[in-house]
Amino acid sequence: MKELLINHLKKTSRFYLMFSGGFDSSAILGCAVEAHLDVVPVWIDNGFNRVTEKEIKQQAVNMGCENLEIIHMTPQQKVLKNPVDRCYHCKNQLINPVISRKDALVFDGTNASDSNNYRPGVKALRKGGVRSPLAELKITKEQARELAITMGADPIIANMEGCLATRFNYDVEITTKRLNTLRKIEQEILRTTGDHHLRCRLDDEEHLRIECRNQATFTKLIEPEFREKIVESGKQIATFVTLDLEEARKNAFDKKLGL
DSSP: OHHHHHHHHTTOSEEEEEOOSSHHHHHHHHHHHHTTOEEEEEEEEOSOBSSOHHHHHHHHHHTTOOOOEEEEOOOOHHHHTOOTTHHHHHHHHHHHHHHTTOSSEEEOOOOGGGGGSOOHHHHHHHHTTOBOHHHHTTOOHHHHHHHHHHTTOOHHHHHHOOBGGGGBOTTSOOOHHHHHHHHHHHHHHHHHHOOTTOEEEEOSSSEEEEEOOOHHHHHHHTSHHHHHHHHHHHTTTOSEEEEOSSOOOSOHHHHHTTO
16 A cells, blocks of 8 residues: 555655645655655644644654644635535635645645545645545545554544534534634543544534543543533533534534535
């Protein structure tokens, strides 16, 4: 798998890589560095990230790269309004400062498994000319994960990858206060349980819902003292703070809408 990806990347001597610190983009970065290619990883911080700037820098170093470029930006209002095609507008904004340079190709970590889900962001990538080597080679998420770890990726950092904008049900406005509250709750539970499948979602303006996967996380969340701490934080942005009895899962609202 590694040789397949390396040989594919060698067809392009220089490129930018939209780097998230997750397994997918880490696998690409690790292979590019091993092949001695001229790769410039770029991390866009728009305030939606669960991973920190310090962690993202460390992950790039883990993959043998120290020239990580970081760009800070503020999400556009059309993104913060959170329409069903939010990811299209968001991804379009994220890639714009990189694709506008036009001095090299731009790659991202979209993998073959991503094609099974509603991905308006991928539409923006294709429109912007961004290529996805993993998807082109039909490399799945699990295969990319295994490759990234064998090449030195820190799985703890990689598992922190995630866009907090996806925690908001469509048409629920994304605000700084709501983002910070969801991030705070997730970080608190993560530090205590290590459950990276945890998701803290705002279904509407009244209901905050916590999804988790590990039995230990469920147990921890019903401990009186810890529960009160989480509820206190959650009530800053919602009337009800609830625990979902079904395990953490992706795309539930997309599936309900038939997307």
